[in-house]
Amino acid sequence: MKRTKKYLSLMLTVLMVLAIFVGxxxxxxxxxxxxxxxEPAITPEATATEEPAPQETDIQDADADSYLNVLLNSEPSxxxxxxxxxxxxxxxxxxxxxxxxxxxxxxxxxxxAETWEVSEDGLTYTFHLRDNKWSDGQAVVAGDYLYAxxxxxxxxxxxxxxxxxxxxxxFEDIFGGNADxxxxxxxxxxxxxxxVTLNSADTxxxxxxxxxxxRKDYVEQYGDQYGADADKVIGCGPFVLKEWNHxxxxxxxxxxxxxxxxxxxxxxxxxxxxxxxNAKMSSFENGSLDYINVSNIDYINKFSADxxxxxxxxxxxxxxxxxxxxxxxxxxxxxxxxxxxLALDRETMAEIITGGTGTAATGLVPEECNVGSINFRxxxxxxxxxxxxxxxxVKALLIEGMEEAGLGSDPSxxxxxxAWGATTADARTYSELIQQMWQEALGVNVELExxxxxxxxxxxxxxxxxxxxxxxxxxxxxWFQLSRWANAKGGQSRWVNEEYTNLVxxxxxxxxxxxxxxxxxxxxxxxxxxxxxxxxxxxxxxxxSYSYVKNFSDNVFDTTGMKYLYTQGR
Amino acid sequence: xWKYILKRLGYMLLTLLAVVSITFxxxxxxxxxxxxxxxxxxxxxxxxxxxxxxxxxxxLIVQYVRYITQLLTGDxxxxxxxxxxxxxxxxxxYAPVSASIGGLALFMGVVLGLTLGILxxxxxxxxxxxxxxxxxxxGTAIPTFVIAAVLxxxxxxxxxxxxxxxxGTWKHLVLPVTCMCVSPLASYARYMRSSVxxxxxxxxxxxxxxxxxxxxxxxxRHILRNAILPCITMICVSVGGIFSxxxxxxxxxxxxxxxxxxxxxxxxxxxxxxxxxxxxxxxxYVMAMLLSDILLMLCDxxxxxxxxK
Numbered sequence: 037m038k039r040t041k042k043y044l045s046l047m048l049t050v051l052m053v054l055a056i057f058v059g060x061x062x063x064x065x066x067x068x069x070x071x072x073x074x075e076p077a078i079t080p081e082a083t084a085t086e087e088p089a090p091q092e093t094d095i096q097d098a099d100a101d102s103y104l105n106v107l108l109n110s111e112p113s114x115x116x117x118x119x120x121x122x123x124x125x126x127x128x129x130x131x132x133x134x135x136x137x138x139x140x141x142x143x144x145x146x147x148x149a150e151t152w153e154v155s156e157d158g159l160t161y162t163f164h165l166r167d168n169k170w171s172d173g174q175a176v177v178a179g180d181y182l183y184a185x186x187x188x189x190x191x192x193x194x195x196x197x198x199x200x201x202x203x204x205x206x207f208e209d210i211f212g213g214n215a216d217x218x219x220x221x222x223x224x225x226x227x228x229x230x231x232v233t234l235n236s237a238d239t240x241x242x243x244x245x246x247x248x249x250x251r252k253d254y255v256e257q258y259g260d261q262y263g264a265d266a267d268k269v270i271g272c273g274p275f276v277l278k279e280w281n282h283x284x285x286x287x288x289x290x291x292x293x294x295x296x297x298x299x300x301x302x303x304x305x306x307x308x309x310x311x312x313x314n315a316k317m318s319s320f321e322n323g324s325l326d327y328i329n330v331s332n333i334d335y336i337n338k339f340s341a342d343x344x345x346x347x348x349x350x351x352x353x354x355x356x357x358x359x360x361x362x363x364x365x366x367x368x369x370x371x372x373x374x375x376x377x378l379a380l381d382r383e384t385m386a387e388i389i390t391g392g393t394g395t396a397a398t399g400l401v402p403e404e405c406n407v408g409s410i411n412f413r414x415x416x417x418x419x420x421x422x423x424x425x426x427x428x429x430v431k432a433l434l435i436e437g438m439e440e441a442g443l444g445s446d447p448s449x450x451x452x453x454x455a456w457g458a459t460t461a462d463a464r465t466y467s468e469l470i471q472q473m474w475q476e477a478l479g480v481n482v483e484l485e486x487x488x489x490x491x492x493x494x495x496x497x498x499x500x501x502x503x504x505x506x507x508x509x510x511x512x513x514x515w516f517q518l519s520r521w522a523n524a525k526g527g528q529s530r531w532v533n534e535e536y537t538n539l540v541x542x543x544x545x546x547x548x549x550x551x552x553x554x555x556x557x558x559x560x561x562x563x564x565x566x567x568x569x570x571x572x573x574x575x576x577x578x579x580x581s582y583s584y585v586k587n588f589s590d591n592v593f594d595t596t597g598m599k600y601l602y603t604q605g606r
Numbered sequence: 607x608w609k610y611i612l613k614r615l616g617y618m619l620l621t622l623l624a625v626v627s628i629t630f631x632x633x634x635x636x637x638x639x640x641x642x643x644x645x646x647x648x649x650x651x652x653x654x655x656x657x658x659x660x661x662x663x664x665x666l667i668v669q670y671v672r673y674i675t676q677l678l679t680g681d682x683x684x685x686x687x688x689x690x691x692x693x694x695x696x697x698x699x700y701a702p703v704s705a706s707i708g709g710l711a712l713f714m715g716v717v718l719g720l721t722l723g724i725l726x727x728x729x730x731x732x733x734x735x736x737x738x739x740x741x742x743x744x745g746t747a748i749p750t751f752v753i754a755a756v757l758x759x760x761x762x763x764x765x766x767x768x769x770x771x772x773x774g775t776w777k778h779l780v781l782p783v784t785c786m787c788v789s790p791l792a793s794y795a796r797y798m799r800s801s802v803x804x805x806x807x808x809x810x811x812x813x814x815x816x817x818x819x820x821x822x823x824x825x826x827r828h829i830l831r832n833a834i835l836p837c838i839t840m841i842c843v844s845v846g847g848i849f850s851x852x853x854x855x856x857x858x859x860x861x862x863x864x865x866x867x868x869x870x871x872x873x874x875x876x877x878x879x880x881x882x883x884x885x886x887x888x889x890x891y892v893m894a895m896l897l898s899d900i901l902l903m904l905c906d907x908x909x910x911x912x913x914x915k
Contacts, residue, residue, distance in 0.1 A: 111688070113644075119689040121644050194659045196645045198652055212651055264690030282699060283862035284773055310771055310860040314755055319770045322763045490638030490875050497642050520647060528647065 090141045091589045091600050098301035098602035104326045104585065106598070107316055108307040111283045116263030117250045118187035121196040128307070129248060130597035131288060132271030134295075136163055136181065136230070136247045139512060142406065142591040144242045148176065148249065148272075149230070158237030158547060163230040169293040170251060170272045178224035180249035185222050187250060200245060205233045237545035239552060240515040246595070274300045274599040284309055288598070301602035320580065326603075327581030327588075333391030339580045346583055351576045353402045353510040353592040355517065356385075356394070358454075358470075358570040362531040364502050366452055370566055371437025375430045376503065377570035378423060379477035380470065386573040389466045393578065397571040399560055401514040404592050407556060408549035412514050416557040419564050420571070434478050447479040455485040455504040457492030467505070496528050504528075507575070512593045514556045515544050521568055522559075531568035607910065611900065618892045625888045626677065626881065630670055633877050640686040640875045660686065662877075673881070682885065683878030687871070693882030696867065701849050701886075703773055704856070704863035708848030711783045715790030716841055720834075722791070723798025728825070730803065738795055745792025754785045754858045771860035782859045786852055790844060797840065801833040808832075835906055842898030846891040850883075 112125035117133075120126065130138070134148040146152070150166035168176040188195050189210045202208040205221025221233035234241060251270050258268045266280035274294050279287040286307040290300050308325065310316045317335050320328040329350060330336050339345055360367040360376065367373055382396035395403070398418040405412045427433050435445050443450060454474075456467045463486055471482045487495065495501050506528065510517050521527035522540040536559055543555035563569065579588070584606040589596050641648055641656045657663040661672065676683065682693035726738035758781060762770040772778050805811065806829055814824050851865025864883065871879040903910045 113687060114689045116689065191655055192659075194652070194656045196641060196648060196652060196656065199649045212655070260684075261690040264688070268690075281773075281862065283867065284860065308771065308860070309862075311866075312858045312860065315758065315771050315858055315860055318759055318763045322766050322770060324770050487637075488873060490642065490873060491636065493642045494638035497648070523649075525650070 090591070091594070091596065092587055093140075093299055093600060095299070095301050095587065095600070095602055097604050098586075099584075099604055099606055102302045102603045102606075104302060104305040104598070104601060104603065105324060106305060106307050107319075107325050107328055108286065108309050110311065111309055112286075114263045115269045115277070116255075117184045117248045118190065118193040118195045119263060126246070127597065128277070128286065129246075130273070130595050131275045131599070132269070132273045132277050132291075133248045134168055134176065134273050135595070137242050138595045139243065139591070139593050140596050141589070142512065142593055148181065148247075158239070158545065159234050161232045161234070161241070163232070165228045165230065166295055168272055168295040170270055171276045171291050171293050172270060173293055174251075175227070176249055176272045177227040178230040179227070180251060181230050181247055182222055182224045183252050183255075184248055184250035186217055186220060187255070189217065189220055203234050203236070203238045203241060203245075205235055236541075237547065239544060239547065240511065240513045243512040243593070244516055274597070275302075275305070296599075300599055302598060305598055305601075323582070326585050327579060329577040329579045331391060331393050331575070331577040333393070336391070336393065336578050340578075344583060346581045346585075348579045348581075348588065348590065349576065350579050350590070351395075351402060351404050351574065351592050353404050354507050354575045355397060355400055355402060355510065356389075356505070356507045356572045356575060357400070358572060359496065359501075359504050359506055359528045360531075360568065360570070361499055361501050361503070362526065362529050362568060363499055366441065366443065366450070367502055369437045369441040371433050371440060373437075373567035373570075374423070374427065374565065375434035375437060375478060376474060377564070377567045378420075378427055378433070379430045379474050380570060380572060381473055382420065382572055384473075385469070388469055390573060390575060394573040394575050397573050400508075400517055400563060400569065400571045401556075401560060402510050402574045405510055405512060405514050407513060407553040410549050410553050412553060412556065415553045416560055419561050423565055431478055434480070448481070451481040451483060453483045453485055453502045455487065455492060455495060455501050457487060457489045457505060459486045459488055499530055514560070515540065518556060518559050518563070519544070521563055527568070529568040531566065533562070533566065533568075536562050536566075607903065611896070614896050614899065618896065621892055622885065622888055626674070626885055627670070629881055629884045630673060631666075633875075633880050634666055634669070636875070638875050640877060644687065644874065677885065682882035685871075685876055685879050687874045687876040687879070693879055696879065697864070697883070697886055700851075700862060700864040700867050703861060704851030704865055705849050707779060707782050707786060707855070707861065707863065708851055709845075710779065711786035712790055712841075712844050712848055714783065715787040716794055716844075718787070719791040719794025720798045720837065723795040724802055724830070724833075726795065726799040727802035727806070735799075738799070742792040742795045745788045746796075748788075750785055750789060750852070751854045751858065753788055754781070754855060757781050757785060758858065773859075773861045773863075778859075778861075782855050782861060786855055794837065794840070798833065798837060801836055802829055805829045805833040831905075835902060838901050838905065839898045842894045842901065843891075846894030849890055850887050 108124055108127070110122070110124050112120070112128050113122050114120045114125060115128060115132070117129070120129065136147060136149040137144050137152075138147040139145070146166070148165060148168060149163035152161055152163040154161055163178075165176070165178055170176060185201070185204070187193055188198060188201060189207050191211055191213045198207070198211050206215055206219040207221070209215035210217055210220055223231045225231065232247075249272060254268075254270050255262045261268050263269045266277045266286075269277065271277065271291065272294070274291055274296070275288040276291045277286060278289050279285070286309075288305050288307070290303050291297065294300065308319070310319065313332065316325070316328060317330070317332075319325045330339060340347060358377075358380075360373045362368055362373070386392075386394040386396040398420050399413065399416055401412050401416070403411075403413045407415075431447065434447055438447065438450065439445050454467060454471060456463050464484075467484050467486070471484055474480060474482045492504065496504050496506060508517050508520060518540050521529060521531060522537040524532070526532035539555050539559040539562065543552050543559060546552040546555055564571070581588070584603045586602050586604050587600050589600070639657075639662065641653050654663070661669060664672075673683075682697075684693065685691045685696065722738045722741070726735040729735050758770060761767050761781060768777050768781050811824060811828055814828055819828075849864060850868065851863040853865040853869045855861070856863040856866040868880070868883050871883065
């Protein structure tokens with residue numbers, strides 16, 4: 037008996053020790069690297085050195101044999117211009133294909149096109165192609181760009197990102213199966229010229245659109261499988277895809293046929309596909325990866341303490357948003373929505389949810405967005421702060437709204453539901469934080485709902501929610517984010533407002549920067565005071581790199597890919 | 607015996623059909639579809655076009671019949687998330703990876719586990735027994751992801767002996783195989799120990815001892831032969847599972863295996879891949895069960911007799 041007791045106590049001790057292990061593991065933050073978050077507010081002992089911007093194009097001091105190992109967060113879907121659907125594929129395509137234009141240091145720069153003209157009315161873009169070659173030596177011609185656009189418009193391909201191109205004449209009708217391919221507003225009068233006609237003037241056209249070329253003979257040879265493997269795709273970009281080990285790695289080598297091959301110093305790079313956060317961080321720590329974006333505060337503190345690493349704060353130009361369903365019986369009332377939006381303590385959210393790397397949002401559009409040469413955020417100011425000043429008593433605002441909506445005047449009798457698109461421990465912590473903010477400031481009852489992201493997105497898109505968390509990426513011009521609420525459905529908020537739609541439409545076609553800024557400013561202010569959404573914070577991350585990695589692009593919107601990176605003194 | 611196997615094959619097909627039908631229904635009942643989960647704010651017309659292209663706009667029963675017909679021709683369909691990849695090719699590409707790691711881990715787990723289990727039973731209540739049981743307890747209690755995370759950090763960052771992630775050389779195999787063999791090792795050790803102890807207390811062992819058979823022959827000819835029978839079933843079931851891989855290990859070590867692929871297909875609502883992989887997993891599993899029964903019959907004459915009746 038005595039012996040049994042001894043063993044029992046031993047076993048219990050072992051179990052307790054194990055419980056500590058398990059507890060630690062489940063408390064570990066979830067993978068934050070996929071959606072990076074800005075501003076390392078809490079790194080007092082940071083000794084990692086900041087490096088200088090902007091990206092250079094004339095490089096003299098590169099290692100003779102520059103190579104890099106980089107991270108790719110997920111397997112690319114396809115490298116077919118008319119089938120791809122995620123950012124991972126797009127990031128590969130920037131490196132193996134040559135789009136007409138690229139964004140470099142925040143500015144639209146000629147790439148496949150050397151120059152271009154825009155007609156007076158802003159409707160016709162005439163691109164003059166430069167001499168570039170496919171990796172097999174064949175010349176890249178205007179017809180290759182035309183062919184790619186035709187394939188993207190072809191309803192048989194059902195390209196999920198087709199709506200990006202709807203501003204081109206005929207594209208939407210052809211894609212919907214209501215018009216013939218010959219009506220597409222794109223022509224190639226000769227091998228060096230591509231003419232694109234738009235439905236209406238679109239100042240965001242070149243910043244929001246990627247027009248890649250595509251080789252007809254390859255598509256015809258491989259059919260459905262085109263773009264699914266390294267040997268079933270051909271490129272004309274700075275690099276050639278040599279190997280694609282699915283779900284594991286992609287190996288790229290410099291393309292000697294590339295028009296700017298002299299500027300490309302990297303002879304080889306490998307993208308390693310990893311999804312587990314600890315694996316990514318360990319890989320960086322032991323040098324298997326040469327740089328990494330981190331938004332997990334523990335790792336930020338750890339890497340910041342290492343003086344041999346370079347660090348750079350990076351915005352993700354993405355806004356974390358809470359959307360309100362404006363067709364819901366409660367949230368159809370503007371005052372109720374506004375009260376819920378203003379009750380949020382954005383500073384606290386940015387500090388806790390992003391681990392101190394995010395910035396509290398003062399509007400929808402992130403700080404990096406410009407209208408031509410005007411910084412939009414500086415021009416538009418702190419919209420949220422202004423609304424907060426105008427409505428100091430959010431509870432009174434809520435009660436007013438409840439009375440208007442016929443919901444009585446007792447907030448404690450009101451129960452609403454807030455949905456979150458993840459089922460992780462972090463998701464629970466963060467949503468409980470927001471729940472608490474609402475309950476304390478407004479005295480309402482907030483119920484929480486957790487779903488995996490597919491279910492969550494499906495619920496939002498079908499209007500099956502009251503309040504839901506989501507996030508929206510920005511493009512260089514504010515148009516991209518603002519237009520999400522200017523469609524026939526009223527965006528995910530189902531907030532249909534003709535005045536708003538007109539403001540955005542006028543903004544897009546306004547050629548004058550100041551006028552455009554003002555229209556966008558009015559639109560954003562309307563979206564936020566009508567409270568179709570509650571923007572909460574802008575996400576970001578810290579990029580850590582070994583000191584031999586040089587010449588990063590520090591503009592979040594840049595599409596130069598790996599082209600100008602190199603190593604020196606590895 | 608042949609009649610029995612034929613009967614079992616018939617049941618197998620029925621099981622497969624049931625599993626396919628249930629999975630089909632489940633996959634199509636969960637909210638979300640492959641397209642909304644792939645693209646932010648997909649315009650409704652694009653979604654419609656996509657649904658039409660893949661026939662998802664048709665009534666469920668029509669889709670079901672179409673799928674079953676397609677299955678009968680041996681076509682498992684193509685991925686929606688990764689255009690241009692067929693389910694059959696995905697299996698051919700990813701399954702060997704999972705199987706190499708899972709197979710090695712199972713082999714090591716079984717060999718070591720059985721050995722330790724026998725050792726523990728023969729030295730019952732002495733220190734080897736206690737040691738084995740503590741190992742078995744730890745192996746069962748510590749979650750694989752903890753072992754993996756600790757080993758990964760210790761042996762790839764602190765002491766960089768092995769590569770952190772990836773697949774290709776034998777060095778890539780060491781850590782994942784080690785992590786994956788802990789759990790089978792622990793359960794086989796425990797199972798074998800109790801099985802051996804159970805057998806050792808049977809009357810026929812006593813008879814053998816009374817007849818003066820020496821200890822070595824009692825253990826090898828009488829105890830082990832009988833004690834290993836229950837483990838055969840377990841091993842066959844485990845073999846059926848090695849192709850489906852381990853989601854956790856594959857994610858942590860970034861191994862391009864089927865386990866990770868299957869989970870991401872579910873999250874992406876990649877219907878045809880989820881269904882196709884499920885058909886294959888079920889097929890392998892049912893085959894493994896059948897195999898285990900046949901093996902048992904070969905090893906145990908009693909079962910043969912009862913089935914022939």
